[in-house]
Amino acid sequence: MSLAYAYPxxxxxxxVLVDLNSKAERERLSKSALKGFFRLAAAWQLRDDDARELLGGLSSSSFYEWKKNPDRVLEVDRITRISYLLGIYKALHILYGxxxxxxxxxxxxxxPIFNGRKPLAFMLGGGLLAMQTVRKLLDARRGGL
Structure with missing residues (x-):
């Protein structure tokens, strides 16, 4: 008799997990990710400096080039950042008007996560891990946890 627990x-x-280490997957996702990011930046009325920082410290020239022509292949870090931010955007629109x-x-x-600060300041100061934290917080609220 097996005592191993069987999940229902x-x-x-x-x-299906996306393998962001695969260049083909990044090629497939990058253009739409950047377009989504720039729409999010406009909706949130982000200053260009803040948008650049959320992307991982992108130079001004690269930022404006990407905005003009989003057809490029992003690195894993940048796609991950954008994914968290778009998830935050989606969760906020589910939770609030x-x-x-x-x-x-x-x-x-x-x-307590923000300690009175603005979530944007928290994410700018904490980078990728702060974005992940905000995303988890909002996903938990959305799920009723």
Missing amino acids: KSRFEPA DKLADEWVHLPNTN
Whole structure:
């Protein structure tokens, strides 16, 4: 008799993980990721300096070139950053009305994670890990946890 726990069958198919180390996958995703990022930056009314920092410290010349022509292959780090930010954007729009969702990153927040700071300042100061933290926080709120 086996004492191993058997998980019940799920009615959901497991998510297919995207291999961002694959150049072909990054080629497939990069252009739409950048277009989404620039739409998010406009919706959030980000200063260009802040948008560049969220992308991982991109130079001004590269930033404006990418904005003009998003047809390029991004590195894993940049696609991951954009993925977190788009997930944050989506979660905010599920949780709040459009106006508050787009203002949320600029509002001081009393959640202990932010310690009274604005979520944008938290993400700018903490980089990729801070974006991941904000995404997890919002996903948990969205899921009712």
